[in-house]
Amino acid sequence: MIRKLIDHKKLDRNLAAKLYETYADGYGDDDIITFKNVRGEIIETVELKTNDTIYLVKISTSLANFISNFEENIGKEADSQVEDILEEDVPSATLELQSEEEFNDES
DSSP: OEEEEEOGGGOOHHHHHHHHHHTTTOOOGGGEEEEEOTTSOEEEEEEEEOSSEEEEEEOOHHHHHHHHTHHHHHHHHHHHHHHHHHHOOOOOOOOOOOOHHHHHHHO
16 A cells, blocks of 8 residues: 655645545544654654555644634635636627528528
8 A cells, every 4th residue: 555645735625525524523642643754854644544545644733724624615615616607707699680581592
């Protein structure tokens, strides 16, 4: 199984949803995986498993905020997409009507 170290900001929508489902009530000390990177820095992560990959999601204050505000943020994102669709400029079409005589002449 592949192991990947990733920041929560780089998770796609499906993985972000899975992260929220896994840690909807937050994460505790037992959920935290700690290790040193090649520069000797201590990294703290939480584990997120899929069928073929184990993601080690870096812990930060913004991760805690992300999890606690996940549903609100997804709702805002969906609302924003709907507004963008509704606000799109749709070119207006000009329809030229022919008189009955012009129409018959073309037939």
